[in-house]
Amino acid sequence: MGIMDDWRKLRDSSNAAAAQAGRPTTTWGRVKNIPDDLAAAGAAARFAADQQAQASSPPASIDGGLRGQAVLSGGFRATGEVVGFEPVGDVDLEIRLDGWESYQQTIRVVVPHRHLVRMVNGNSFEVVVDPADRSVVQILWPD
Numbered sequence: 001m002g003i004m005d006d007w008r009k010l011r012d013s014s015n016a017a018a019a020q021a022g023r024p025t026t027t028w029g030r031v032k033n034i035p036d037d038l039a040a041a042g043a044a045a046r047f048a049a050d051q052q053a054q055a056s057s058p059p060a061s062i063d064g065g066l067r068g069q070a071v072l073s074g075g076f077r078a079t080g081e082v083v084g085f086e087p088v089g090d091v092d093l094e095i096r097l098d099g100w101e102s103y104q105q106t107i108r109v110v111v112p113h114r115h116l117v118r119m120v121n122g123n124s125f126e127v128v129v130d131p132a133d134r135s136v137v138q139i140l141w142p143d
Helices: 003-021 025-034 034-056 112-116
Strands: 066-083 084-096 103-110 123-127 137-139
Touching: 025 034, 066 103, 066 112, 084 112, 084 123
Parallel strands: none
Antiparallel strands: 066 084, 066 123, 084 103, 123 137
């Protein structure tokens, strides 16, 4: 019966996917699950709104910070986190400040998507370092 067989296969595959995800497979079960679906949609909307708010707020600058250069030496290791829909990762840097001896520092950084291609060993970045705590480093992303 052509179309009826296709309809049955579609329904069966939909039910199998729902069961595998731990969701109801019957019409009545899906109707009863509407409040949970709405709560999940609300949580997803709150997450998206939080991410959008973080994307529009620039990071706090380091007052009186020392400017210098940093060379990426350990690549970009994604943490799986996002801030403002942009990936967060750990990077190993060799920090070079005028009048100071260079040193290695690992920092957690939010990388704008357009700068992900720059996260390659050997690339240099302009940075600001907190003079009171040299482990606090901020990469200055060019616009």
